[in-house]
Amino acid sequence: MSSIDSAPSAAPAAAFAPTLREVMLRPWWLGMLAFALLVAAVFAWLGQWQLSRAVDTSPPPPGQTEQVRPLADVAEPGEYLPEPLVGQRVEVRGSFVADDFEVVSSRFDRGEEGYWVTGQLRVDPESARSSDPTSLAVAVGWTADRAEADAAAAALDADPPQDVALTGRIISDEGPALPGRGADPQEMTRMSPAALLSRWHDTAGLDVYRGYLTSAESFGGLTAIHSPAPDERSNVNWLNIFYAVEWAVFAGFAFYMWYRLAKDAWEKELEDLEDEREDADVPAAGSVPPGRD
Secondary structure, eight states: OOHHHHSOOOOOOOOOOOOHHHHHTSHHHHHHHHHHHHHHHHHHHHHHHHHHHHBOSSOOOTTGGGSOEEHHHHOOTTSOOOGGGTTOEEEEEEEEOTTOOEEEEEEEETTEEEEEEEEEEEEOHHHHTOSSOEEEEEEEEEESOHHHHHHHHHHHHHSOOOSEEEEEEEEOOOOOOOOOTTSOTTOBOSOOHHHHHTTOSSOTTOEEEEEEEEESSOOTTOBOOOOOOOOOOOSBOHHHHHHHHHHHHHHHHHHHHHHHHHHHHHHHHHHHHHHHHHHHHSOOTTOOOTTOO
16 A cells, blocks of 8 residues: 555644624624623713712802791601711701600710700691691700709609790701610610600601701700701712713623623634644544555
């Protein structure tokens, strides 16, 4: 047998390796690019929305919180207090409910720690602009002495002020807090109308303001609460700007993911072609090397 007859048939011509650009222009990856564009457009829209909220084009005028306004113009029962109105001075009329005066600890007044005495003010229907029973938590005074705070609360429980006109600042609910280990479970350390509501009487069908009032007038011989004007807010919300930047990064990441996946597919295809070429160069088991009979 001649060496020519015994030689194996020539391997098929090697396939040309595609370029990354050719892989990216295939229908599948063009479809994935369209999806990435859609995702990036959504992220860009969210970033634009955050940016539009980052700058307050009509900030409240300086000193707005110092203008006394009717409570009904500022807050509604059960609703959260809007940020520009936190610390707004308001006026309200009503009567305090007997046996609902409570002591709240950890209250600082001009840097000194002490106690507030708080009560349930049943708001006058005309002041609340509602015929439904409505209540507002009111801090009526401060003292550094716990015994004095307890005595004032007891005296006010026995003879609650009636039909009073109050002015003060409306403040957001601080939220209830669990007592620390070993602390009295009945001790209140945060001014929370939600927590006070669980201790009040005659609450069936009652509407309650989420915020509370620090009264400019003190009761029960307590010291008037020092409640300074809130700091003027900046008209730039940096947190929203940070979120807008985040959405822009996410939009860019959508394109990067498309590029990275397409490149991975291209590299995998090159590896497969290389493996095929190596397999084609290896003689089959038991074959006779070229040039031998």
